[in-house]
Amino acid sequence: MPPARKRILVYRIGSLGDTIIALPAFNKVCEMFPDADITLLTNRPIVSKAAAVESVLGQGYFFHRVVNYPSGTRNPLVLLALWKELRALKIDIAINLATTRILKDLATTKRTVLRDKWFLWSTGIRQFLGFPAIRQDFELSIDPVTGQYEWEALRVMRRLESLGPADLTSDRYWDLHFSEEELGQAKQALQPLAPGQPIVAMCAGTKMQSKDWEEQNWLSFTSRLKTLLPGWQLVMVGAPDEAARADKCIETWGGGVNLCGKTSPRVSGAVLKQARVFVGHDSGPMHLAAATGTPVVAIYSARNLPRQWFPRGDGNRIIYHKTDCAGCVLEVCVAEKKKCILSVTVDEVIDAVMEVLLRREAGSQQ
Structure with a gap:
């Protein structure tokens, strides 16, 4: 019997520019898990004119379904419905491509990341990739190679280094796969x-x-x-x-x-x-x-x-x-x-x- 198809949850919020900057990460996930069943977890944009993530990535290549939630919601009924929806999907791996921005302070930001990870863990997910771990993941830092502020595309890919290298100068990692x-x-x-x-x-x-x-x-x-x-x-x-x-x-x-x-x-x-x-x-x-x-x-x-x-x-x-x-x-x-x-x-x-x-x-x- 062939091995079971991996069920992956990719978490990315934002609009058009945020999604494009994360394209190498999306392409890397598809490269490393070519046969996976991928669910995209994303937000409904706060700004009405902002393009939703799924409208940027299109249908059929980067994901198989979308789970949306209202940005910044604390409504317990909405969160319960989201929890049930994710639990029913029986996800194996959660991959975090979200941009981490300092909130009130570093400690508060770390607690927020842990809260999100715990929420996903409670739905039955046991493997996590791309979640912020070191200080540079939480704060904008200086890239030691360029001596400049770290590029956001590099910052996201650095958190996925366990999947192997990705050449950010290569067109293949910026491919939108137009139909x-x-x-x-x-x-x-x-x-x-x-x-x-x-x-x-x-x-x-x-x-x-x-x-x-x-x-x-x-x-x-x-x-x-x-x-x-x-x-x-x-x-x-x-x-x-x-x-x-x-x-x-x-x-x-x-x-x-x-x-x-x-x-x-x-x-x-x-x-x-x-x-x-x-x-x-x-x-x-x-x-x-x-x-x-x-x-x-x-x-x-x-x-x-x-x-x-x-x-x-x-x-x-x-x-x-x-x-x-x-x-x-x-x-x-x-x-x-x-x-x-x-x-x-x-x-x-x-x-x-x-x-x-x-x-x-x-x-x-x-």
């Missing part, structure tokens, strides 16, 4: 564009005020870039409530395709794969473009410390102005008037785009 249907939908979405002409993709929106480079900068940038890239075509991606700003960018460009709110995250990813360059805020679409191998020009605020949430790839240009208030993690910045991101000039972004394109052209000719 033929999704690739076909992306092709259809780009139908209005002239075939064979190069594409620049942009996302001018963001769900956080503190990350917004603001409309006047985007319109000035779009106007300037159009004159430098004659014959290029513009594609805008993003959430439905970003469509109005995207329309203004397209009008400034003189035409293009506005896909804000019209394509799923995965179809948007298949679209972004066709672009020569992506320009956007520190956002989910930025991470999505980078995962597909499209070089990005990313305009960052300093709400997070540098490198922690940078996108994958060596061909990117990250524009990050480190201010004295860097690492504030504010979603709304009033007192400092967003001095970090608003100190980024249109000239800087234009220069970054042209540098990325020249580097890419030089690489293709080698």
Whole structure:
């Protein structure tokens, strides 16, 4: 009789960018447990415009079913229903890919992790992988190799080192495994564009005020870039409530395709794969473009410390102005008037785009 199929629970919360950063871990789990029955345990996003994890990962490859729970719930009836659902699945292994953030203090954070592990243990799970164990798992630390803050993708994979190494520079670990249907939908979405002409993709929106480079900068940038890239075509991606700003960018460009709110995250990813360059805020679409191998020009605020949430790839240009208030993690910045991101000039972004394109052209000719 063949050995029983492993039943695995993968725990990951967050939205589009958080999910993309954890892609190497998801691919590593599938690589090491190719025949496993995988359940994804995730949250319902707090922010309504944030993409749910399952809409980013798609159906049929990374997991077989989803168990959702409301973010931050303490409702005993909801937790009891979740407990019963997990217990009925008879899970063998729980794999924690969740980002661990310091709460009130380190001790409180450790107790929260232990509480979550105990809850899963009480459902009958006896093997646990990826749960924070050492101090570096709980606190943002300096990567001894780079001397910079540890990259979140590396931080998650480090906790899974028992599964073996994963080369974070390899495309295989960033593969979203688009279906033929999704690739076909992306092709259809780009139908209005002239075939064979190069594409620049942009996302001018963001769900956080503190990350917004603001409309006047985007319109000035779009106007300037159009004159430098004659014959290029513009594609805008993003959430439905970003469509109005995207329309203004397209009008400034003189035409293009506005896909804000019209394509799923995965179809948007298949679209972004066709672009020569992506320009956007520190956002989910930025991470999505980078995962597909499209070089990005990313305009960052300093709400997070540098490198922690940078996108994958060596061909990117990250524009990050480190201010004295860097690492504030504010979603709304009033007192400092967003001095970090608003100190980024249109000239800087234009220069970054042209540098990325020249580097890419030089690489293709080698």
